[in-house]
C-alpha cells in the first residue's frame with residue numbers, strides 16, 4: 001500500500017515539475033513573439049491550461065505525500081528540510097502563475113533572456129529535494 005502511495009506521489013511530482021519547467025517556456029514565447037494577437041491568445045490559453053493542470057497535480061502529490069508522512073509518524077528532520085524546499089518551489093509556481101495573469105492583463109513580462117534564467121531556478125530546489133529523500137541524512 002505504502003509503495004503504491006509513493007509510486008503515485010512520484011507520478012504527480014513528475015507532472016508538477018513538468019509544469020514548473022514548461023510554463024516559463026510559454027512565458028518566453030509570449031515575451032518574444034506575442035505581438036501577433038492570435039499567437040498571443042493561443043499562448044495564453046496554453047499557459048492557462050497548463051497552470052490549471054499544475055494545480056491539480058500539486059493537490060494530488062500533496063495529499064499522497066501528507067498521507068505517507070502521517071504513516072511515518074510525522075518524523076524526520078530531512079522531511080522538514082524537504083518541505084521548506086517544496087514551499088520555495090510552490091512560491092516559484094505562484095510567481096510564474098502571477099506573471100501569466102499579468103501578461104493576460106496586458107502588462108509587460110520580464111525579458112525573454114531573464115525568463116530563460118528564471119526557468120532554471122526550480123533545479124536549485126529539485127536537486128537537494130531528491131538528495132534529501134534518498135539520503136535522509138538527519
Ligand code: HEM
Pocket residue numbers: 006009010013017061062064065066068069070072086089126129130133134
Ligand atoms: C508537498 C508536500 C510533500 C509531502 C508531504 C511529501 C512527503 C513525502 C514522503 C512522506 C515520502 C516518502 C519517503 C519515504 O518513504 O522514504 C516522499 C517521497 C518522495 N518525495 Fe515527496 N512530499 C511532498 C512533495 C514532494 C515534491 C514537491 C517533490 C519533488 C519536487 C517530492 C519528491 C519526492 C521523492 C523523489 C520521493 C521518493 C523518495 C524515495 O524514493 O524514498 N515530494 N514524499
